[in-house]
Amino acid sequence: MTDDPHPEDLLGAYAVDACAATEVATVAEHTADCPHCAAEGTRLTEAAHWLGVLTARRPPDALRSRVLEAARAARPAREPEVGQLLDPYARQVAAFDRLLAGLEPDQWRLPTAKYENVGALVTHLTASDGLVADDLGVPAGSTAEPQVRRRWRAQADALLREVATGGPRLLERQVRLAGKAPVRRPLREALVQRTFETWIHADDLRTTLRLPSDPPRPDQLAGIAGFALVLLPGAIDAAGRGRPGQVRLVLTGPGGTEHLVALSALRSGPPQGAVAEVVVPLVRFCRLLAGRVSVPESGAEIRGDSGAATDFLEVAATLGCD
Amino acid sequence: MTEVLGGVDDNDVRLRDALTGGCEEALAEVYDAHSPTVYGLALRLTGDRGAAEDITQEVFVELWMRPERYDPRRTRLRSWLCMITRRRAIDWLRRRRTQDHYAPVLAEPAATAGVEDDVLTASLAAQVRTAVDELPSQHRQAILLAYYQGLTYQQVARALNIPEGTAKSRLRSGLRRLADALAAAGFDDLAVAKRQD
Numbered sequence: 001m002t003d004d005p006h007p008e009d010l011l012g013a014y015a016v017d018a019c020a021a022t023e024v025a026t027v028a029e030h031t032a033d034c035p036h037c038a039a040e041g042t043r044l045t046e047a048a049h050w051l052g053v054l055t056a057r058r059p060p061d062a063l064r065s066r067v068l069e070a071a072r073a074a075r076p077a078r079e080p081e082v083g084q085l086l087d088p089y090a091r092q093v094a095a096f097d098r099l100l101a102g103l104e105p106d107q108w109r110l111p112t113a114k115y116e117n118v119g120a121l122v123t124h125l126t127a128s129d130g131l132v133a134d135d136l137g138v139p140a141g142s143t144a145e146p147q148v149r150r151r152w153r154a155q156a157d158a159l160l161r162e163v164a165t166g167g168p169r170l171l172e173r174q175v176r177l178a179g180k181a182p183v184r185r186p187l188r189e190a191l192v193q194r195t196f197e198t199w200i201h202a203d204d205l206r207t208t209l210r211l212p213s214d215p216p217r218p219d220q221l222a223g224i225a226g227f228a229l230v231l232l233p234g235a236i237d238a239a240g241r242g243r244p245g246q247v248r249l250v251l252t253g254p255g256g257t258e259h260l261v262a263l264s265a266l267r268s269g270p271p272q273g274a275v276a277e278v279v280v281p282l283v284r285f286c287r288l289l290a291g292r293v294s295v296p297e298s299g300a301e302i303r304g305d306s307g308a309a310t311d312f313l314e315v316a317a318t319l320g321c322d
Numbered sequence: 323m324t325e326v327l328g329g330v331d332d333n334d335v336r337l338r339d340a341l342t343g344g345c346e347e348a349l350a351e352v353y354d355a356h357s358p359t360v361y362g363l364a365l366r367l368t369g370d371r372g373a374a375e376d377i378t379q380e381v382f383v384e385l386w387m388r389p390e391r392y393d394p395r396r397t398r399l400r401s402w403l404c405m406i407t408r409r410r411a412i413d414w415l416r417r418r419r420t421q422d423h424y425a426p427v428l429a430e431p432a433a434t435a436g437v438e439d440d441v442l443t444a445s446l447a448a449q450v451r452t453a454v455d456e457l458p459s460q461h462r463q464a465i466l467l468a469y470y471q472g473l474t475y476q477q478v479a480r481a482l483n484i485p486e487g488t489a490k491s492r493l494r495s496g497l498r499r500l501a502d503a504l505a506a507a508g509f510d511d512l513a514v515a516k517r518q519d
Binding site for chain 1: 354365375379383469504511
């Protein structure tokens, strides 16, 4: 609560933009710190703008296409290919934001997943998103935002907006991925990773709040698995566990698919054939990738060379973004 | 931040997110839902069809260009569009009239013109009309002058020949009564108390 006198007498005029500029500034400054006056200002403004419906009138039919054309000229609409990559991410951003918006102040202090509290989790996600945002040259004007939630959301919105406007060619731009090892990949893959990480942290918070998990759609989970499997052979090499041959990975459940994954990115030549088979539900494999379930917890069924399969799964479990 | 009363409108959130993501279908949806309100309000304020069309275009293009400026947690999309429409229309008016040339015509009778064109908003308009009609006439005059003619409270005071303090107080009391009446009529954005973000 502010110490300034409450400018209550101005709240009605303020609600209908009927104050002088200096008075508007006074009220805005005051309501930023005074929940009581802010609530009244909001209520009076909402009431006033119901007056807008009294004069509703159907505009000329030709105005619709004129407006949409002017909009397209001012900012290109996104193309379908971009929308397919953007929508899953946008959905996760909206879902996580909805969870955060509903938190009580004391819930922000709850330890969550590998983080000291929810604020630290959101700050971490902001940093991960920031790698892509920086590489795209998205303006970092939001860093002055004091609230971690708004800072994260403003950056995510700026990122969504940049990608939506950039067109399909932008999807090929090399950007940094989040994770333990520095890797640059095309933006189209980084967007899958953003969807992945945002979902995992939203689920982290759901676990803390004892809410049920809310995974992406099966086709989007399949995209997350596919994204990680491209990186996996190189990661196996980096972990010093590269070897000839492949693992046949059978992902079960909705969206499930089969993959042949090389156990090294360095060994060229004809495929050696599968030395082991791993069968695991798709959604659980994605959680394994995020480091949210261990190899034994994943319940993966292994056939063939169990050493190769275990190396494969243990390295897969390091591909998360923590 | 004070959250919009009655909770956040999920549809407004969805539309705002889709606009941020460059989804043109979302803009068409917002236009179809709200263009009668925007155009009608711009026409009421300016009395000029060409200006009302230009303002309608500017309002929706502004939303498309900068959807992140609209925060669904603070206000309903319809309210936000009305606010932008009024600001544009008032700018247009101020460019065209001298300081003392606002007509002290009370805005009551013309207010319902055109609503019958739009089935979606007609029943809402009827309820708002009832709530406005039930306001004490002094409050109603002040509010309608400010809202539909874009007058400042000082100009309202001059138009009604009352002290400025009285004009401010009538605007506030009138809007409080209007909010109470609409809340009683079931308008959920005016129904419950504030909530902290």
